[in-house]
Amino acid sequence: DPYYRFNDVMYRWISLDNWTYSRTFKTPFDVRKWQRINLVFEGVDTVAHILINNVTLGTTDNMFNRYSFDITSVIKEVNFVEVRFLSAISYAAEQSRCHTAYSIPPACPPPVQKGECHANFIRKEQCSFGWDWGPSFPTQGIWKDVRIEAYNYYHLIYFSLTPFFVKSTQQWSLEIESIFDVVSSKPIAGLVTVNIPKLQTQQTYNVKLQPGEGSIVLLVNINKSSTVEAWWPNGHGKQTGYNVTTTFIMEAGYKIEKISKAYFRTVELVQEPIPGSPGLSFYFRINGRPIFIKGSNWIPADSFQDRVTYDKLWLLLKSAADANMNALRVWGGGVYEQDDFYDICDELGIMIWQDFMFACALYPTDQNYLESVRAEVSHQVRRLKSHPSIILWSGNNENEAAIASDWFSIPHADREVYVKDYVLLYVKNIREIVLAEDKSRPFVASSPTNGVESVKEGWISQNPYDTHYGDTHFYDYSSDCWNWTVYPKTRFASEYGFQSWPSFSTLEKVSSTEDWSYTSNFSLHRQHHENGNDQMLQQIGYHFKLPQTTDPIKKFKDTIYLTQVMQAQCTKTETEFYRSSQSEIINGEGHTMGALYWQLNDIWQAPSWASLEYGGKWKLLHYFAQHFFAPLLPVAYEDKGVLCIYGVSDLHTDHELTLKVTVHSWSSLEPVCTLAKDSVTVRAQSAVPIYKESINDLLERCRNCTRKSCVVTFYLVGEGGLRSPTNHHFLSSLKDAVGLEKAQLSAAVSQQDDVYVFDLQTTAVAPFVTLDVGSIKGRFSDNGFLMIEKKKVVVFYPWEPTSAEELEKSLTLTSLMDV
Missing domain, CATH: 2.60.120.260 (Galactose-binding domain-like)
Known part of the structure; x- marks a missing residue:
């Protein structure tokens, strides 16, 4: 291996x-x-x-x-x-x-x-x-x-379907583009029939193919009496597609019948003034509806692309959708993904921000290089543009920032050369081809960028990280990640994150006994980020006690556990900050409309920012993402001693809900006090403040509570089974918690149809309860949770055949007091 x-x-x-x-x-x-x-x-x-x-x-x-x-x-x-x-x-x-x-x-x-x-x-x-x-x-x-392809007369090379919605007539149309290699020495005439049975649409066209690269562009108007169901992102509607049969019958050569799927959706990247804020908005409208982008960044799933099978892609992308994500950014340092990847995203409703493959570097612009890039861009856009999942083309990863922030210490006198090269490559070549080949989706030159403001400044803005324009990338490993004030109140957070180590069961496959320590040569070798291992310990140290044990293997496993707890809690805090900033402007900043953390998946077994380990196992962060990306979520933060709770919603209608706030003591499974606030209005697709109380008043109301001895949990509940996940807010660092005792955790496993049910019991309040079944492939319904009741039921969804006995034998239960 x-x-x-x-x-x-x-x-x-x-x-x-x-x-x-x-x-x-x-x-x-x-x-x-x-x-x-x-x-x-x-x-x-x-x-x-x-x-x-x-x-x-x-x-x-x-x-x-x-x-x-x-x-x-x-x-x-x-x-x-x-x-x-x-x-x-x-x-x-x-x-x-x-x-x-x-x-x-x-x-x-x-x-x-x-x-x-x-x-x-x-x-x-x-x-x-x-x-x-x-x-x-x-x-x-x-x-x-x-x-090997052998043909006479002509041969179809590219075929694409692009939907357009004509506002004036309120009608959908479909542009069908076919590119042929025509080997005949004279033009070939013929007929093309397009049939979309479900939309009662059939049209026939007279066409002529010219020798060389002959192309045919047809505009099909969808029958007005048919109702077109649009393609919607995950969580916002269905991903309806329509079968289209396109038949070419030419006077010479053979008949070609092309069966494909057409999806109808529009996308706009909106950059316009916001009242009360300098700068411009930066958000996506899908089918006319503003959508908050929730998701992560995708890297190649393996160093050896032939190992990336359909099943592997399905598992990773389904895991993204299962965590309530609606988007991924295909990052510019990897590959343009295989067709299967985009087909699965079309099916699951995962929107794709598609980078071109340039990252963290400057690039040559000599004639040969540019010609090669032009061919690459033209090929990739033609290959991919039929996919409704792709909502944006982006020229590169961080190269505008590299010049603007002078990453490479370029002498000031030489800067112009590099700026000229930048514009030549991404604007005069890549952008030009994209706009010629695809008029159906937006293009930005880089990420992060200030969008149209960068364009105005000659494509390289003074500060591409400006929170008032475009998107930002943000990393800070030394500040306390629970402190939300360090995060940028940006228009769109397209990269941010924290490292953790993958599970012991994932590392075990590629290591030997002497490697199983946090400071082993192996552990240093696998860490490719400067001071990464120390940064994780420093971040853990802000709120948790480091492992106390003298048993070296237990110490390694405990450290892995704590890195995952820390990563999950940090990314939760930051993401909740972005989600709760979507409807407000504070000091000229806000209207955040996207949160894509770095990163979704892993390329090998090593410490990284990923929430899915190599092989697909969910880290605690991925379980947390399922909650922090939930369609309905109460989010809490503290501001100058006041507890503020926001109601965050991606739902399409307003809801009258009840907010339940409970204070628990670390030392008891019985709640200290509960407050129910009725008729709380949570507005459609927004984040609104729904509750405010000073921590002192809250502790006074719930007697026998101090910051160190208690924790707050809360959830939203409404009619017809509508309910948010239960969220929590820590009133102090857990290393300072008073009354936390080591809980006795136990689980009984039973099979129900094709899933397994874990009946959990605890003897005490237990933070970050984690179930791990080693290398048995599958995922739990929840993990890394705060257990504040005596019993909890967790479901295991297997990805391969297993048994209750096997699961019970492999199970380890860990909570914070076990390390």
Whole structure:
């Protein structure tokens, strides 16, 4: 296993070598019968010479491109095909050496990342040269389908469906674009029929294909008497799609029948003035409705893309939807994901913020490089633009900020060169192609950016992190994360987060006994973020006692547990701050309309910001996300000794609810006092203050309570079973809590249909109760919770066959007082 222990370093020699893939194959058809025969590579990673029968067909230099080589004149009955790869590391170094006019930083990643240099000189997955959460495995190979296509007259290459809503006529239309390779020497006429049975829509068109790259664009008006159901994000409606059959009958050549799905949705990125606030808004309107974006950031699910199967993608994306997410950002240092990824997002209602693959670096802009990028962008936009899930194209990750904040210490005299390159690459090339190919969704040049304000400032703003415009990325590991005042009251939080360690059961698979300590060589080796392990301990230390045990393995497991508790609690605090800021402007800041934490998934087994471990296991953060992204949620924070509770709602209608606030003593399972506030109005799709009381008054009202001896819980309840999750607010650090005792936790497991029920019991109030069943694949209905009643029922959803006995045998129950 390349992920075992230190194998990433041991196997470095593989990527320094050059590798050749070759094979002999028989042609399964009569080559004389076809006008054109192509050898098509959907993806080549990355730099290669391609030969057939010792004839060079061409070269490749871009992992994100599709390559098609004409082999009509060289193919025989029996053939020998070769793909001669060049080491990506050597190629990148050579490209950098040849770029003599000026340097293109950064040359190399920081040493802690154990990565390779000059990733920005090769059009390849940037994080495959190493990142602060992943290993360096600069692969070489054929990473997508390769096939032979033989045809006469014409051949369909790209096919896309784009919906438009015409406001003046209140009618949907569908733009169908087909791009062909036409090998006939003269134009070919014919008929195209489009049929959408469910929408009683059928139209036939006379068309003509021109020699070369012939394209046909058809505009289909949807029958006005049909009701079109729009595609909605998760939590806002259904993800209805309609089967469309498009039939091409041309006067020469064969009939083509294309069966595809059409989805109807509109997207706008709204950037307009806000009363009482300088700057502009930054939010998405889907089908005319403003939507608060809830979710995370997606990185490649594996260093070896062929291991990323449909099932793996489904598990990760379904876990995102199950945690009440409605969006993910496909981050610009990875890959444009495979078709399955976007198909699943279409199905689950997960909106995608799609970066182009440029991250944390400056990039060359010589002619060859730009041509390669132009082909890449054009291919990817044509391939992906039919997906309703994609709501935004974004030029790069953090490269505007890199220049604006001078990450690479560029002498002031040289700055203009880099600014010019930036505009040339992202604006004059990438943006131009995107706008020509896709008029149905917005484009921003970078993230973070000030949006239209950045454009006004020449595409690189003075401060891309300005809270009054666009989106922000925010990381702060040294401040106390429970202190909400450190977080930016931004328009849109597209990156923020905290690290934790993955479960022991996940690490166990790639480590040996001597590695099982927080300070082992292995633990240092896996941490690719400078001082990351210490930062986690420092953050834990603000509110929790560090593990007391002398047993080294228990100490390691306890530390892992605490990192996950800390990460979950920190990200909860920050996300709740963003959600509760959506409807207000305070000191000119607010109207936050998006929270995408960093990051959803892991590329290997290591400490990282992820909420899903490598293999899909939910960290405590992911269980917390299920609550902090709930459609209805009460959120509490303290301001100058006053407890404020907001009612946050993504629901489409206002609700009259009851707010129940309960104060519990750490030393008793009986509540100290309860308050029910009736007829609380929680407004549709907003965050409104619903309760205010000074902590002193609250403690006075609930006698025998101090900040250290009590905790507050609260939830919203309404008619027809409407109920929010129960939230809590700590009145002091838990290391200072008075009356907390070690609880005896027990669980009885039973099977019910295809799920398992855990009947939990506790003898005392227990914070952060965590159920872990080792490497049995599946997830719980809840985890990491505050247990304030004697009993609780938790359901386990298995992802593979298991049994009650097996679960009982593997179960460990941990709460805060066990460490």
